[in-house]
Amino acid sequence: MTLDRFHSSDVRISEDLDFSSLVSNPALLKGLVNSGYQRPSPIQLKTIPLGRLGLDLIAQAKSGTGKTIVFSVIAIEAVLSSQQGSSNQTTSSPNGAAQDKDRVIESPRAVIVAPTREIAVQIQEVILNLVRSELADRVTCHVMIGGMPIAQDRENLKNCSIVVGTPGRIKSLLDTDHLKTDNIRLLVLDEADKLMESVFKGDIFAIAKGLGPVKQVMAFSATYDDALLAELDHLVKNPVYVMLTDGTPELEGVMQYFKVAQLDEKQKKGSVFLKQDYMAEAKFSELEGLFTHVPFYQAMVFLNHRGRASNLVTFLNKRGWPSMHITSGISQTERLEIMSKTRKFELRVLVCSDLIARGIDVDRVNLVVNLDLPKDPETYLHRIGRTGRYGTTGLAVSIVDKAELKTIEILQKEYHLTIQELSKEDKVFSELTDRSKNRHHERPLQAAEDKDQFEKLEAERLEREGYVPSEDEAEGDSEVITEMVDESQEAEADSFVKFSASAEPLPRKQNTSRKSRKRQHPSQSSIPMAISSDFDKSAKRLRLTEEFATMGQLDEQEEYAEEQYDEQEREGLEEDGAYHTGAEEYYPFIPQEAGYGTPPMSTPFYPFHGTGEYAGRYDLPWYPSDQYAHYYHSAYYRQPATPPFPTRVFFPPDLVLFPASPYSL
Numbered sequence: 001m002t003l004d005r006f007h008s009s010d011v012r013i014s015e016d017l018d019f020s021s022l023v024s025n026p027a028l029l030k031g032l033v034n035s036g037y038q039r040p041s042p043i044q045l046k047t048i049p050l051g052r053l054g055l056d057l058i059a060q061a062k063s064g065t066g067k068t069i070v071f072s073v074i075a076i077e078a079v080l081s082s083q084q085g086s087s088n089q090t091t092s093s094p095n096g097a098a099q100d101k102d103r104v105i106e107s108p109r110a111v112i113v114a115p116t117r118e119i120a121v122q123i124q125e126v127i128l129n130l131v132r133s134e135l136a137d138r139v140t141c142h143v144m145i146g147g148m149p150i151a152q153d154r155e156n157l158k159n160c161s162i163v164v165g166t167p168g169r170i171k172s173l174l175d176t177d178h179l180k181t182d183n184i185r186l187l188v189l190d191e192a193d194k195l196m197e198s199v200f201k202g203d204i205f206a207i208a209k210g211l212g213p214v215k216q217v218m219a220f221s222a223t224y225d226d227a228l229l230a231e232l233d234h235l236v237k238n239p240v241y242v243m244l245t246d247g248t249p250e251l252e253g254v255m256q257y258f259k260v261a262q263l264d265e266k267q268k269k270g271s272v273f274l275k276q277d278y279m280a281e282a283k284f285s286e287l288e289g290l291f292t293h294v295p296f297y298q299a300m301v302f303l304n305h306r307g308r309a310s311n312l313v314t315f316l317n318k319r320g321w322p323s324m325h326i327t328s329g330i331s332q333t334e335r336l337e338i339m340s341k342t343r344k345f346e347l348r349v350l351v352c353s354d355l356i357a358r359g360i361d362v363d364r365v366n367l368v369v370n371l372d373l374p375k376d377p378e379t380y381l382h383r384i385g386r387t388g389r390y391g392t393t394g395l396a397v398s399i400v401d402k403a404e405l406k407t408i409e410i411l412q413k414e415y416h417l418t419i420q421e422l423s424k425e426d427k428v429f430s431e432l433t434d435r436s437k438n439r440h441h442e443r444p445l446q447a448a449e450d451k452d453q454f455e456k457l458e459a460e461r462l463e464r465e466g467y468v469p470s471e472d473e474a475e476g477d478s479e480v481i482t483e484m485v486d487e488s489q490e491a492e493a494d495s496f497v498k499f500s501a502s503a504e505p506l507p508r509k510q511n512t513s514r515k516s517r518k519r520q521h522p523s524q525s526s527i528p529m530a531i532s533s534d535f536d537k538s539a540k541r542l543r544l545t546e547e548f549a550t551m552g553q554l555d556e557q558e559e560y561a562e563e564q565y566d567e568q569e570r571e572g573l574e575e576d577g578a579y580h581t582g583a584e585e586y587y588p589f590i591p592q593e594a595g596y597g598t599p600p601m602s603t604p605f606y607p608f609h610g611t612g613e614y615a616g617r618y619d620l621p622w623y624p625s626d627q628y629a630h631y632y633h634s635a636y637y638r639q640p641a642t643p644p645f646p647t648r649v650f651f652p653p654d655l656v657l658f659p660a661s662p663y664s665l
Ligand SMILES: Nc1ncnc2c1ncn2[C@@H]1O[C@H](COP(=O)(O)OP(=O)(O)OP(=O)(O)O)[C@@H](O)[C@H]1O
Pocket: 002, 036, 037, 038, 039, 040, 041, 044, 061, 062, 063, 064, 065, 066, 067, 068, 069, 221, 222, 358, 359, 360, 361, 363, 385, 389, 390
């Protein structure tokens, strides 16, 4: 439900029209009104009539301006119109509702593909809301995504008018002939530019081919670049283009700021490892300051590091901000649970990777924070588009280190984004934090129960305000580790280290999926070679290559690839209809007596630091010796670096694994 409140021109239309001029079926119209949609947005006004005519479309409109409704309405209308005149046509009541005795058994008429499971689930919810009151018997919609039992999909396909899913799962249902294509007339690609990237492209083209020639294809996104548009042209024949933004699709209602996190003098002298760690901590405490001063209802915090995501969640929960995190390493059931908690307002903060930078719609999110900057400007725009939904207002703050400032400059200069500095001394900051003023990013909470829930969460948090971290947490055992570093080489090593920012204009990374790396013998991998050549025995330290320094970081492409891998590789395991985590594939050798059991897939990889083949095969941060694996492990988890080391598990021929510390888990 959407409140009657300020909406920016991003979603306002000048015509005095409502949905009745766009939708002919009275039951669908009622569904729109019941879901809170009165007046169409510009993209809805322009695109729904074209889609209903059966035209191929490539449409672009800013984040949160209602693209989902466009293709949902077109898909539902396609189902309804295909039922007219067919032999199993229902007897409709005067208002368009079907009689029970005439319940329609459907084979799919439309397939909607989205790059992530969360987006697919969200689209299904929108469609079910639209058909709930009067069309539930005529339009069935099921979501088919990786990480969930495929047997359920096969069952659901026995009566399903609209399939919504992720590429890998849809392709495997097509390959196994469970998804019948005879009646499919419409293919929708949501977040189409993402679906044209190498991770998905093969599957998308295979799906389009599998569906046969006579299809309407519609593609939607907030961002396209020329190369991806050219790819799309091979798929969407003779498209009508509806492009609603010139240049950068910056949302009018989202104010963007950046804030620089600093190290103190003592920290600046730390080792490169420790400086990374200190910077992460400095960013955490900037975030805490921001949360304490700037009022918000819900926030999404993006970062590029799985291990740090779980550390941040621990940090925030201790301080009274109920938080959870979603990255690709989390099992699908858990991911859905976390999204549901976010939607129910049980969480104040969702910590996430770029997996959910796109498409996710949580109306109460009025603050987005980047703790690391993303790799490309499109992802930046998608991230900040998680607030300011449907022309409302929101705040986006990037907490950056000095190196990342360069990326901010690129976003400002080359992409013409208005990102202002936010420093505590600023007027802007005091305005944002002045509770007596009408803050531009604050929006009313929609439901009465939301207000109660907000008060409850705030009261709980205030009780914990003034949380003092334990000594371990505050200082750790970093001194011990610092001593291991030869300071004379500090500057040299620093020159190898780059955080996520780049002086180049935000390059795209190549797709290096876990699948491909997993199968590579370490001797074939460039990463171990690069490290070992930089291992200076006399100085007893590593010289960091850029690749090495960024290990442990999440890569957006890689995360998406992992989703695909999960879907395709586990297919065989799911024949019995049970859900297999795949842990047995990833950790076949971890012996029970080591004290772990088999870790679930949701276990982040980064508590482990390995050497030799183990690291190469399982995509762990790689070290040339157990000493250095331990060194990094200790620096990362703030454990003493002195022997005795934590339990070591040896695998032939030269495999060493350090267990995660209790601190990190
Ligand atoms: N006509 C409308 N009137 C009121 N609210 C609307 C309307 N259309 C969409 N909305 C609401 O706007 C929000 C954003 O819509 P939606 O998720 O479809 O945007 P989007 O353009 O697909 O965004 P993204 O690019 O992030 O995927 C949703 O909460 C939706 O309920």
